[in-house]
Amino acid sequence: MELIWEIAVSAFLVLAGIFALVGAWGLVKLPSPMTRLHAPTKATTLGVGGVLIASMIWSIGSHGVLSFHELLITLFLFLTAPITANFIAKANLHRAAPPEDLPTLPEGQLWAHQSPGTDTSEAAFEDKETHRGG
């Protein structure tokens, strides 16, 4: 393999490793749940993206074949990362944020985690069960 390919693969691998480490360290170190959401969803996804690019360059450089598996994984990860982040943020709003801390909405609108039926208290659960049984 030529030197230029080796340099490119090594650079992307080192970059990816640094991004992954920063993401995981941010997950441990950042102060509040909402800030902790940032580190893994952005840094770690970029880290995996870097490894996949390195793998593509590697397969071009060593075999002369452009491999599309990596592109598929990258696409899937980059599509799903915001969705999982949104779900985790909503769960976090539901569990941690007091309703009076949220910004006020226009009349007649609710936050996504407050839609009718979100009541997960014991009484609401029993109510749902009886409805299902009947």
Add this chain to the structure above:
Amino acid sequence: MIDLALDFAYVCFGLGLAFTAWRVVRAPGIVDRILALDTMVINAIGLLILLGISEDTGVYFEAAILIAMVGFVSTVAFAKFVLRGDVIE
């Protein structure tokens, strides 16, 4: 040179996996555990791809895609359960 970079990336992703595992065991809330599990899955995918580069084979891509899909679905299901008290309503 690639071997050295591969070793560096292995160490980084391994340390990341260790941090997230620590976060799963010791977290201030259930939401942090979900987030840590999601990050763990992504780190595992990175390790699998690194293994594919260092052994010069393509069989790990299928495993990586499967793990990515299972990880996404389980994270969404877990978050949905915490949010609504039910996975499919």
